[in-house]
Amino acid sequence: MKNNTLTQIDGVLVGHFTDSRRPTGCTVVLTPGGAVAGVDVRGAAPGTRETDLLSPSNWVQHVHGLVLSGGSAYGLDAAAGVMQWLEERGHGLAVGAVRVPIVPAAVVFDLLVDDFSQGGSRIRPDAQAGYQACVNASTAPVAQGNVGAGAGATVGKMNGPDCAMKGGVGSAALTVNGITVAALVVCNALGDVVDPLTGQLLAGARRAPDSRELLDIRTAQLSGHVMPHVPIASNTTIGVVATDAVLTKPQAQRLAQVAHDGLARSIRPVHTPLDGDTLFALGTGTSGQAADMMLLSTLAAEVTAMAVVQAVKAATELRLGPHWWPAMKP
Numbered sequence: 001m002k003n004n005t006l007t008q009i010d011g012v013l014v015g016h017f018t019d020s021r022r023p024t025g026c027t028v029v030l031t032p033g034g035a036v037a038g039v040d041v042r043g044a045a046p047g048t049r050e051t052d053l054l055s056p057s058n059w060v061q062h063v064h065g066l067v068l069s070g071g072s073a074y075g076l077d078a079a080a081g082v083m084q085w086l087e088e089r090g091h092g093l094a095v096g097a098v099r100v101p102i103v104p105a106a107v108v109f110d111l112l113v114d115d116f117s118q119g120g121s122r123i124r125p126d127a128q129a130g131y132q133a134c135v136n137a138s139t140a141p142v143a144q145g146n147v148g149a150g151a152g153a154t155v156g157k158m159n160g161p162d163c164a165m166k167g168g169v170g171s172a173a174l175t176v177n178g179i180t181v182a183a184l185v186v187c188n189a190l191g192d193v194v195d196p197l198t199g200q201l202l203a204g205a206r207r208a209p210d211s212r213e214l215l216d217i218r219t220a221q222l223s224g225h226v227m228p229h230v231p232i233a234s235n236t237t238i239g240v241v242a243t244d245a246v247l248t249k250p251q252a253q254r255l256a257q258v259a260h261d262g263l264a265r266s267i268r269p270v271h272t273p274l275d276g277d278t279l280f281a282l283g284t285g286t287s288g289q290a291a292d293m294m295l296l297s298t299l300a301a302e303v304t305a306m307a308v309v310q311a312v313k314a315a316t317e318l319r320l321g322p323h324w325w326p327a328m329k330p
Contacts, residue, residue, distance in 0.1 A: 005142035005171035006184040009242045010286035011035065014184065015137025016148030016169075017078075017129045022114045023318060026069035026078040026125040027148035027169060028133040029184065029240050029282070032091045034062035036283040038252030039104065042260050043236055046276035049076045050104035054280075056250040060102055064091050065134075066280050067105035068149040068186050068238050071124030075107040075149075081130030106238040106278040108188040110152030112161065114320060125149075142171040142184060145314035149238075153188035154325050155312060156204030157234055158217050158227045158269075163206040166318050166327040167193075170311030172303045179289055181299035183259065185239035187311035189267045190275050192217050196265035196305045203312040203328055212326055218268050236276035237263055239307065241300045245291045247283025256281035258297040262304025279304070 007014050011033055018025040039054045049067075053060045065082045069075030083101045086092055092099030111121035133148065144150075150169035157164045167189065173182035187193065192204025192214070205215040221227070241259040259279045263270050271277050281300070283291070315327040 003141045004173045006182045006240065006242060007139045007142055008173040008180055008182050009244050009284055011284035012242055013137040013139055014142045015133040016143055017125065017133035017136065018147050018151050019123060022123045023152035024070035024110050024124055025148045025151040026067060026075060026129050026133050027186065028082050028130060028137055029066040030134060030137050031064055031282060031284060032086065034064060036061060036247045036249055036252050037063040038249060038256040038281040039278065040253065040256040040260060041278045042271040043275035043277035044273040046278050047073045047076065047107040048105065048278055049079055050102065054104060056253055060093065061249065062102065063104060064101045065103045066240055067103060067130060069105060069107045069125045070110040070149050070152050072107055072109045072111055074124040076105050077127050078125040078130030079103045079105040081127035082134055085131050085134035104280065108149060108153060108186055108236045108238055109234050110188065112234060113152035113154060144169050144171055144310055146316055149186040150311065153186055155187055155189045156192050157190050159205040159215050161234060162209040162323065164325055165203040165206065166315040166325040168311045168315035170307040170309065170314060172306035172310055174299050174303055176295060176299060179243060179245050179287055181241065181243045181296060181303055183239060183241045183303040183307040185237060185304060185307040185311055187237050187308050188235055189237045189270065190235035190272050191267045191269045193267055193308060193312045195309055202309065235274050237267060238278045239304065240280045240282060241304055242282035243296055244284050244287035245289050245296060246285040247291050251291050251293060252281045252283050254293065255296055255300050259300040259304045261301035263308065266305040266308040
């Protein structure tokens with residue numbers, strides 16, 4: 001089977017941990033041999049870890065893993081388990097006799113996706129979840145939909161959380177002139193998801209909790225409709241774009257920046273005051289080819305948009321007590 005997901009990049013492994021107690025989990029992207037990395041945070045409500053060290057002006061050159069997690073700020077604990085897994089195998093930044101794995105992370109808010117019968121928001125990814133995601137990691141095509149950090153992801157919450165639809169994990173890859181660029185996205189957006197190639201509205205805010213009819217947030221806002229129930233801090237799309245080209249840190253940062261164009265093409269509105277949209281970029285250099293930044297920029301935006309679309313296409317509906325989050329797939 002052809003692999004059109006993030007693990008098409010040589011040197012990259014992906015693993016999910018999906019909690020069986022309520023819809024939440026984490027997704028790890030492992031680069032045990034090290035990868036040049038960058039990041040760009042566009043949303044106004046981010047939850048992140050170790051992003052400052054990715055600045056081109058800072059010393060550390062490589063990361064050994066990335067964590068995308070549910071659980072809001074609590075989910076950042078998953079990175080500790082990833083560090084442990086990497087340390088046990090001798091991966092990390094050599095500091096004398098010690099190796100310190102570099103593992104940045106970003107989170108989405110999914111604490112309210114629950115029936116509140118088993119502990120509700122107290123169930124969230126922790127260090128053990130991060131460790132197990134590493135155990136599950138492989139180079140196989142990435143599982144998509146209601147898995148890992150996308151287990152509790154929802155989209156289209158501007159008409160209230162009860163009118164949202166199911167989001168999830170999506171991934172896509174493209175190869176041009178011998179260079180591959182791929183993306184993995186956890187889509188938990190406040191806005192609607194659209195197909196950028198056709199303009200078709202795929203998933204998002206519904207008109208009523210018991211209806212499948214889509215509201216179309218953009219059209220509603222432009223016509224003066226006021227969204228009275230916008231939930232605070234319940235959103236965010238996070239992800240990773242990676243290439244096998246040889247990158248410098250400034251080039252990795254630029255790749256993370258332009259990848260956000262893919263979010264803007266497929267999510268509306270995006271980068272809102274209530275989203276924490278964050279994208280990482282990785283360069284493994286395994287192709288041995290120097291970066292053609294014009295080509296890489298085009299591909300980064302393209303695969304990011306494709307991954308967003310895949311996230312809602314792969315998602316399946318979720319019912320918890322009286323709550324219902326329909327999906328494109330029933």
